[in-house]
Amino acid sequence: MANAIADSSFIIDWVRYSKSKLLFKLFNVIYIPESVLTEIRSERSLLWIAEGLEEGRLAVFPELPDLSREAINLVAKSRRYPVRPVDYPEAFCLVAGRRLDLVVLTENGGAVALREYDPEYSNVEVWRAIDALYKLWRLGYISSFREELELYQLETKHIYSKRDLEKYDGTNGG
Numbered sequence: 001m002a003n004a005i006a007d008s009s010f011i012i013d014w015v016r017y018s019k020s021k022l023l024f025k026l027f028n029v030i031y032i033p034e035s036v037l038t039e040i041r042s043e044r045s046l047l048w049i050a051e052g053l054e055e056g057r058l059a060v061f062p063e064l065p066d067l068s069r070e071a072i073n074l075v076a077k078s079r080r081y082p083v084r085p086v087d088y089p090e091a092f093c094l095v096a097g098r099r100l101d102l103v104v105l106t107e108n109g110g111a112v113a114l115r116e117y118d119p120e121y122s123n124v125e126v127w128r129a130i131d132a133l134y135k136l137w138r139l140g141y142i143s144s145f146r147e148e149l150e151l152y153q154l155e156t157k158h159i160y161s162k163r164d165l166e167k168y169d170g171t172n173g174g
Contacts, residue, residue: 004127005031005061005093006105008039013107014129015048016156019148023132024057025141031061031102035089061096070095074114074121081117084110097124105132107158130160134168 004027006014011032014020023030032049037060040046052058071091078085086094090111097104104126106112112128115121127135133152137145145168153159 001026001028002103002125003027003029003031003100004103004105005033005096005100006036007033007090007093007108007111008036009090009107010105010129011036011040011045011049012042013156013158014105014132015042015045017129017152018155019142019151020048022136022141024052024055025139026132026135027103029059030057030105031059031096033061033089033092033096034063035092039089063092067092067095067099070099074118077118078110078114081114083113083117084108086110086114094121094124094126097126103127128164129156129158130164130168 014023030052037049040049049058053060071088074091074095075086075088078091086108090106090108093104093106094111094114096102098121104111104124106126107128112126115124115126129152130149133142133148134145136142137148142148149160
């Protein structure tokens with residue numbers, strides 16, 4: 001089983017999902033960078049993080065100087081690409097993902113698109129919630145990808161576009 005690193009955009013949405021604990025079926029540990037922790041304000045998100053830390057399913061990822069420097073450079077570099085730029089916390093997750101072979105959990109469009117524009121990051125595995133739900137379905141933790149996605153969208157108010165859904169057309173996701 002892999003390890004992951006999550007940014008605030010992913011966490012804030014994911015914790016609104018009534019089956020949010022299912023995420024822990026996919027990873028040994030999910031790291032939360034210190035810079036992401038400082039962005040989290042909602043009580044629900046903080047409680048989910050506290051429980052995950054207590055259960056050993058989440059771990060705080062320290063701001064390591066070499067990763068921080070690379071993340072700062074990536075923020076600047078992302079400003080030159082024709083996509084939404086990434087901010088420091090997302091950049092830090094991408095750098096850690098690349099260097100330590102972690103799955104990056106994000107809903108940040110710039111972080112998702114960066115892989116297409118920067119060859120250094122093309123091999124970083126980046127998942128959005130829709131990808132996690134699909135993986136949960138493929139592994140048998142949920143019975144219907146489509147129904148679960150509808151529930152997720154209803155509960156989180158995060159609606160995926162037709163373009164996002166096209167990636168999963170023909171998957172026979174129930």
